[in-house]
Amino acid sequence: xxxxxxxxxxxxxxxxxxxxxxxxxxxxxxxxxxxxxxxxxxxxxxxxxxxxxxxxxxxxxxxxxxxxxxxxxxxxxxxxxxxxxxxxxxxxxxxxxxxxxxxxxxxxxxxxxxxxx
Amino acid sequence: xxxxxxxxxxxxxxxxxxxxxxxxxxxxxxxxxxxxxxxxxxxxxxxxxxxxxxxxxxxxxxxxxxxxxxxxxxxxxxxxxxxxxxxxxxxxxxxxxxxxxxxxxxxxxx
Numbered sequence: 001x002x003x004x005x006x007x008x009x010x011x012x013x014x015x016x017x018x019x020x021x022x023x024x025x026x027x028x029x030x031x032x033x034x035x036x037x038x039x040x041x042x043x044x045x046x047x048x049x050x051x052x053x054x055x056x057x058x059x060x061x062x063x064x065x066x067x068x069x070x071x072x073x074x075x076x077x078x079x080x081x082x083x084x085x086x087x088x089x090x091x092x093x094x095x096x097x098x099x100x101x102x103x104x105x106x107x108x109x110x111x112x113x114x115x116x117x
Numbered sequence: 118x119x120x121x122x123x124x125x126x127x128x129x130x131x132x133x134x135x136x137x138x139x140x141x142x143x144x145x146x147x148x149x150x151x152x153x154x155x156x157x158x159x160x161x162x163x164x165x166x167x168x169x170x171x172x173x174x175x176x177x178x179x180x181x182x183x184x185x186x187x188x189x190x191x192x193x194x195x196x197x198x199x200x201x202x203x204x205x206x207x208x209x210x211x212x213x214x215x216x217x218x219x220x221x222x223x224x225x226x227x
Contacts, residue, residue: 036218043120044155044163044206044218057214060118093162101169102151102210107162 004108022094121219139207151210
């Protein structure tokens with residue numbers, strides 16, 4: 001079973017950049033890889049997806065502040081979100097996407113990132 | 118890209134059925150068969166329950182079923198069990214390799 005694990009700072013100051021990494025047990029060419037977040041007590045919000053080929057798709061509401069990259073040799077992909085505010089406080093999940101079903105079928109356990117001074 | 122609308126809560130007694138709605142627009146739920154449902158227990162990652170409106174991944178009990186009509190998708194949990202108490206989220210493909218999630222529904226087993 002494929003496993004994903006998020007890592008990165010749990011506290012980020014306002015106006016700074018939030019950066020997280022997802023380590024994948026099997027980083028396969030047959031899937032896409034993405035980030036989804038969940039503010040405490042609220043719903044899920046898709047952030048960004050990246051195909052193995054390098055093609056990237058963004059949530060339009062976050063596109064200007066988001067970047068995603070991957071290091072396939074190390075089985076990991078990363079996300080950065082610039083100019084963060086308290087509204088970016090959330091549990092951030094990385095997930096594997098299935099392009100046959102257009103669904104995120106395997107998720108990491110998530111990591112809570114708090115934006116506060 | 119607005120969140121899909123779900124009722125905040127739903128409940129049922131053990132053995133009963135509960136149905137959760139998920140309302141979108143002509144740009145997401147109404148346009149594609151790629152509607153999925155996730156179950157999330159407190160402090161846990163979401164788990165895929167349903168994909169392509171009504172298909173279940175291996176290992177998901179057939180007590181969980183999905184359907185869609187127009188702009189509204191639905192998840193029905195039949196034969197409610199205590200372990201079904203969780204948050205449920207819908208999601209839809211929204212074109213251009215983008216996705217939108219629902220507002221979430223908390224299911225309580227009475």
